Amino acid sequence: MLRTTVLTAGKRVSLVLGLPAVLFAVWWFATAGSTDFYVPPLSTVLQKFGEVWTGARLESDVLPSLLRLGAGYLLAVVIGVGLGLLVGLSRVVRDVLEPVLELFRAIPPPVLVPVIMLFAGIGDTMKVIVIVSGCVWPILLNTVEGVRAVDEVLSDTCRSYGIGGPSRLWHLVLRSASPQIVTGMRQSLSIGIILMVISEMFAASNGLGFTIVQFQRSFAIPEMWSGVLLLGLLGFVLSLLFRLAENRILAWYHGLRRAQRTP
């Protein structure tokens, strides 16, 4: 039993890390000794990575980007879940808001950057708004679905025991919608990273997107590649952290699913 768990754990790690390792190796060997100015050898990129992304730049560029992402993402979660609850719980609100929401949802957030710049300036506020404007949709729509799918029997149970108001909202509605809400949040996370970079490419004086564009414009190609690599790693780490948090918060849901699959 223990032996098989150890084996499957080892197997899982090799499954998870296998393809990235292969891709990395392919990149390494395909670019080794490359003389192409735009495709420098991976060894050069890695060497630049160590030089560029340690020390002062962590604080001056990586940290501001992460803070904007964090602020935008959290705000999107609050707005998405809050509005999703309203829309999901009230038929009237749903009828009124749905056409407007569909319209806004169809607009790609990068298009909004110049518009948002007009009223929010070119500071951090603009970048946070851009991130929110993209991240909010998956969270909002999934929350609405989750709230509407609250089990009728459970809802009746709450009513007959007089569980209402905030208690019902927390113990029944939010908890039973949480698998969908988390799904929306997972989709939003990658959208958030993309929008963080895009918003910093337009008008910024620091940040990851800004730095990568700077490198590209000054023909510091290995440095630019190292920035791209860092973005990839950032996405990987964030999704790993997300997975860890999800496994804790939705432990009941995964258990329930397993129990339903093996009756």
Added chain:
Amino acid sequence: MLDVRDLQKIYTGRNRTVEALRNLTFHIDAGELVCLVGPSGCGKTTLLKCMAGLLTPTDGEVMLDGRPVSGPPPGMAVVFQEYGRSLFAWMNVRDNVALPLRRKKLGKARERELVEHALEVVGLADAQHAHPWQLSGGMQQRVAIARAVAFEPKVLLMDEPFAAVDAQTRAELEDLIRRLWHELGVTVLFVTHDIDEAVYLGQRTIILSASPTVVLEDLAIDLADERDQLHTRASTRFAELRSHVYEQIQRAKHHNGDTERTGAAGAADDLALQISEP
């Protein structure tokens, strides 16, 4: 205690109205254990939901202790058939039982006492920290019963609670209900489609017709109060009562509010009915 008077429920859908309950009148005394039995699809659940204040009847009323029921009354607990859907999957057994008590603001110590006692009487003292989906169906229904017990209701409504559990578990749970009823002195209304169960459990069995539903018979179950699965079910009186209820249910399948009325009611009434029927 619990009075149902001229209860009628008509569901109105798009170009279709369905009269689930025609006219139901019955009375349950405090401390009674009454079974409601009827053919499948006879509106038992509709009736129970009306009594629990979860559905508003089209006409007539339900009175609890002389007061009309207009929403879920505080002294009432409901145990549903779908145990898997009536428990909070994200809470452990203990929290499932404790949640309805929080609103009562009894204080931590009293709340704990009630929860632990309830779990003990249903035989789940060891499963407190498990999640519902880690338990068998019968055990999950025990959790739902424990939750109702901890709530200390005056009236306990049960909607075919054992329809989805296996026969052995069902027998155990039936005896559990008899025992709890004796110990707690609570009034129990037990809805079922199982004829044996309807005879075995209650002091009275109310037999319903097919939909649109009326009361066909209000039958006193004159079995000894001390019941057990083996001897009670083997007794002659049990067999007699069982056949009687069985015959009534067979009759009920072809008998509903319409046939009931045709004999007694006038022609104008019939005409009105035909118009209102889908």
